[in-house]
Amino acid sequence: MIGVLRNPTYRSLFSAQVLALLGTGLLTVALGLLAYDLAGDKAGAVLGTALTIKMVAYVGVAPLMAALVDRLPKKTVLVGADLIRLAIALSLPAVTETWQIYILVFVLQSASATFTPAFQSLIPSVLPDSRDYTRALALSRLAYDLEALVSPVLAAALLAVITYNNLFIGTALGFACSAILVVTATLPARESTTTSDTFWQRLPMGVRVFLRTPSLRFVMATNLVVGAGTAIVLVNSVVYVKATFHYDDSAVALTLGAYGLGSLITAFSIPFLVERFGVIRTMVTGSFVIAAALALSVGVSGFFVSPAIDWPVLLGVWLVMGVGTSLVNTPSSRLLAEASTPQNRNLVYTAQFALSHACFLITYPVAGWLGAVSLFGAAVALFLIAAVGCVAVSATAALVGRAHQQVGADLL
Numbered sequence: 001m002i003g004v005l006r007n008p009t010y011r012s013l014f015s016a017q018v019l020a021l022l023g024t025g026l027l028t029v030a031l032g033l034l035a036y037d038l039a040g041d042k043a044g045a046v047l048g049t050a051l052t053i054k055m056v057a058y059v060g061v062a063p064l065m066a067a068l069v070d071r072l073p074k075k076t077v078l079v080g081a082d083l084i085r086l087a088i089a090l091s092l093p094a095v096t097e098t099w100q101i102y103i104l105v106f107v108l109q110s111a112s113a114t115f116t117p118a119f120q121s122l123i124p125s126v127l128p129d130s131r132d133y134t135r136a137l138a139l140s141r142l143a144y145d146l147e148a149l150v151s152p153v154l155a156a157a158l159l160a161v162i163t164y165n166n167l168f169i170g171t172a173l174g175f176a177c178s179a180i181l182v183v184t185a186t187l188p189a190r191e192s193t194t195t196s197d198t199f200w201q202r203l204p205m206g207v208r209v210f211l212r213t214p215s216l217r218f219v220m221a222t223n224l225v226v227g228a229g230t231a232i233v234l235v236n237s238v239v240y241v242k243a244t245f246h247y248d249d250s251a252v253a254l255t256l257g258a259y260g261l262g263s264l265i266t267a268f269s270i271p272f273l274v275e276r277f278g279v280i281r282t283m284v285t286g287s288f289v290i291a292a293a294l295a296l297s298v299g300v301s302g303f304f305v306s307p308a309i310d311w312p313v314l315l316g317v318w319l320v321m322g323v324g325t326s327l328v329n330t331p332s333s334r335l336l337a338e339a340s341t342p343q344n345r346n347l348v349y350t351a352q353f354a355l356s357h358a359c360f361l362i363t364y365p366v367a368g369w370l371g372a373v374s375l376f377g378a379a380v381a382l383f384l385i386a387a388v389g390c391v392a393v394s395a396t397a398a399l400v401g402r403a404h405q406q407v408g409a410d411l412l
Helices: 002-006 008-069 074-094 098-126 130-159 164-184 205-212 214-244 249-267 270-277 279-302 307-339 345-373 375-403
Strands: none
Touching: 002 008, 002 130, 008 074, 008 098, 008 130, 008 164, 008 205, 008 214, 008 249, 008 345, 074 098, 074 164, 098 130, 098 307, 098 345, 130 164, 130 270, 130 307, 205 214, 205 345, 214 249, 214 279, 214 307, 214 345, 214 375, 249 307, 270 279, 270 307, 279 307, 279 375, 307 345, 345 375
C-alpha cells in the first residue's frame, strides 16, 4: 500500500490531503464546541442546521462549479479553493451569533465542494493501474481515518492548554500547507478533448452517467446508508457526551475518535478484501454493518443506565459504525473510475460528491432537529432510513451482478 507513495505526484497530493484533513478535523471539534457555547443543549440543532447548509453547498454548488471550472487547470482550481477555505477558517473565531456560523460554513463548504471532486478525479490519471489505484484509495481512507482519530486526540490535548477558538488557526494552517504542496506538485497534463460542450451541456453530464450505469446506481443506494450512519455520529456525539452523560470537551473528541478508529482498522484490510471478495460484496457488507450499528444506537439512546456504562457502549457502537463506513466508502471510487472516461471523470466524481451529500440533506436534519427533541427518536428514524437503503443496496447489487456476468466480474 505504501509503495504508491514512490510516485512523486501522488506523494505530494497525498501529503496535501493529510494536512488539509488534519485541519478539517480540528474544525469539526471546534465547530461542535462553538455551537454548544452559543446554544447549550440545543447544539445538536445548530450543528444539524450548519451541516445541512454544508450539504446544500455540496449538492447545489458542486455541479455548478465543476461545470464552470472544468476547462481550467486543476492546479488553479485546487489552490484557489484552499485559499478561500483558509480565509474562512481565520474568520470563525470572531463568530458571536449562530447565523454567522451558517454564512461562513456555506462559503467554506462551497470551496470544499470545488476542491474535493477535482482532487479525487486527478488520482486515476496519476495512478492508472487499477491495483495501484485501489491501494491509493485504501491509503486515502487511512488518511481520513487517521484524521478522525488523530485530530480529536490532538484537539483534546490542545484544549488542555488553549481555548477551542484557537483550534481554527490549526484549520487555517492545514489549508495553507495543502495549497503549498499542490503548487509544488507536477500534475498530469489535461487529456485533450475535441468536444465543445457548453456549460449547460456539461452541468448534467455526470448525473446522466450515474443514471445509465448499474454500478453507479448501486453507489447511490450505498450513499443513503452511509448518510444515516454518519449523521448520528457527527451531529449528535456532542449532545450524547455533554448533555446526556455530562462529560467534558475532551470526551467529545475521544468519542469522535472511536468512529475514526473503527474506520482506520478496516482500511488496512480493504485491498485484500477487494481482491478476495470484489468491490460490490465488500460494499454490501459495509452497508449492513452500518445498519446494525444504528440498531445498536437505538438501544443506547432508549435505555440509559449511567454514563459509566453508556459512554463505553457508545464508543463501541461508533467504532462499529466506522468499520461499516470504511467498507463502503473506500472501494466506491473504483466504481467511479471504471465507469468514467478521462474527459468526463471530474464531472462524474462531482456527481457522486453531490448525490452522496444529497443524502445528508435528509439525514442531518433528522439527526439535528429530531435529536434536539429526542435522541431515541432520531436514532430510530436514522435506522429506518438505513434499512430502506439496505433494501436498495441489495436490489441494485443484483442488477450489477447480472450486468457483469460476462464482463467486469472483478467488481463482484
